[in-house]
Amino acid sequence: MKWFELGLVILTFASGIIWLLDRLLFAKARNARAGLLDEGKEPVVVDYARAFFPILLVVLVLRSFIAEPFRIPSSSMMPTLLIGDFILVNKFAYGLRLPVNNKKVVEIGLPERGDVVVFRPPAHPDQDWIKRVVGLPGDRIAYTDNVLYVNGEPAAYQPVGEYVGKGRGEEMTGATLLVEDLGTGPHEVLEIESPMFANHGVGEWTVPAGEYFVMGDNRDRSDDSRFWGTLPEAQLRGKAFLVWMNFDSAAGGVDFKRIGTRL
Incomplete structure (x- = not known):
């Protein structure tokens, strides 16, 4: 990109x-x-x-x-975003930035907890990734036993049942589907109930000033801040807000029900 x-x-x-x-x-x-x-x-x-x-x-x-269009290539944000989703990203939500070098020239706003953001990870500055903001500057974040803690308070979880995937996301069939609430509104997450993933991403972190802690909603299939650290604000590209198309050939092509899904 x-x-x-x-x-x-x-x-x-x-x-x-x-x-x-x-x-x-x-x-x-x-x-x-x-x-x-x-x-x-x-x-x-x-x-x-x-x-x-x-x-x-x-x-x-x-x-x-x-606004800039992006395509979701991986399962890290399932079930919120599916492989084959085409999304629109608000490019001015977090300030106006110059093209190519991404330097902010006009301050407008900052990410809030729960935002789904597109960014360039520090280790892969030529790639665009997408995750959810779970930790703001100064927050203490912990993740253990599939529970996310923010400043010592556990997120609220409501079990939904067994997830059934389709198309290229079929591999997640059988995962546990839950509704997670970080105090900013509910969203769905996936967890794999297996001893293999018992200690996946476990740890505690303090978010430095000017940085954010981001995680994928597919908790056991996401390469995020638990593994490579917090995200500097300068790496943000924008806030995802809409699915405008979904095409997954493995699921039969266009899924018209995904069109117009708000994030």
Whole structure:
């Protein structure tokens, strides 16, 4: 995604500069020669730049500062997000950031507990990951016996039953489905009842200033802050808010019931 973003920025600026230079330096002289053979004809490169610059600029502004689409490639956020979900991410929820380097230029807001966020993990700065914020700066986080503790208080859990997956998420069939509440509203999580996962991700952490503790809702299939540490605020890309499409060929193609699901 980072290379696509870089390419979009380069193409936008290149087409804009070509169009601007032509208008300022060459267009008048070329128009004056119009009718003399083909000397008044606009060069092909200028024609393409004039046609594509407005389109590229609109796309760049929309995906950099308004909303950006992402596709869910893994099961780490099941059952909230399924493999094959296409989501929209609010790019201004946590401040306006420049494309490519992700530097914040305008402060707007900060993540809240329970937010589903897209970010670039410190160890993989060219990749976009998605998890749920469970710990804010200064929080004490603990995870043991499949229970999440925030500042010494356990999250509330309501068992739902056995999860039944489909398509590429079928491997999670048989996992325990629960509703977890961190005090900010309920969401579903999955746990695998097996001795193999008894100590998976167990530990205690204190979240430093300017950083966040993130976890996947699929607790035993998620590579998150329990294993690589807290997430710096500078790595945030935005807040996921909507599933606009789901396509999983292993589940029969498009799942129309997923379209419009809010996060």
